[in-house]
Amino acid sequence: MKKIWIYQADRILSPDESAQIMERVRPFISSWTAHGSALEGKGYIKHNLFLILEVDEEQAGVTGCSIDKSVHFIKSLEQEFNVNFFDRLKIAYRDEAHAIQLVDRSVFEKLIKSGIVHSQTMVFNNILMHASELESNWEIPFQDSWHSKVF
Template identity: 80%
Template sequence: MKRIWIYQADRIFSQQESVQILERVGQFVSSWTAHGSALAGKGYVKYDLFLIFEVDEEQAGVTGCSIDKSVHFIKSLEQAFDIGFFDRLKIAYRDAEHRIQLVDRSEFKELIRSGIVHSETIVFNNILTEASEIESKWEIPFQESWHSKIF
């Protein structure tokens, strides 16, 4: 099984930031270990907003220490780029033109009330844990998401 962690930033990266973040992610992943064993992992930036880590646990299993290392690394990215990856108060969705929008929860609620966000609006399900789910369960209609239960 390939396990994933999806971190949504609190703002869209510039193209230059995406390149720089990806370079640092590559360096981190190449040295990422669990109890001394190299992890078969990769990291990538998606839509200049999401940082995704993936590990093939059939090669070597992830441990609490290896997860701590990744969190420490992400916190270093936050400081270096003045970006937050642990702000759960922002919601990403696709607008009518399919562009990604990032708003805070109160604004998202208002968009629902006004009908701009509706049952078919695509939202991002960042709580996935398996890489096989990315294609079919990451960008999903609002009505099928955890968001619909909260808002």
């Protein structure tokens, strides 16, 4: 089973920034270990907004130390690129034109009240745990998401 971590940036990255970040992700992934055992993983950026790390736990399981290493790595990217991958106050969704929008929670709440965001608005469910869920459960209607319980 492939475990994932989805880190949403607090702003849309430029294509150049995404490419530069990937230049740092590749060597991190190739050196990522858990108690001395190499982790079989990969990292990628989707939509110039989401950094996704993935580990095949059938090869070697992640540990607290390996998770700490990834968090430390993500924090170093934050400093280098002046971006925050741990800001949980931003919501990503697709607008009526299917473009990805990123707004503060307070703005998102106003969009719901005004009807711009509604039950069928596609939102990003970044709390997924397994790569197999990305295809079917990452972009889901607002009514089926954790967002509908919070807002």
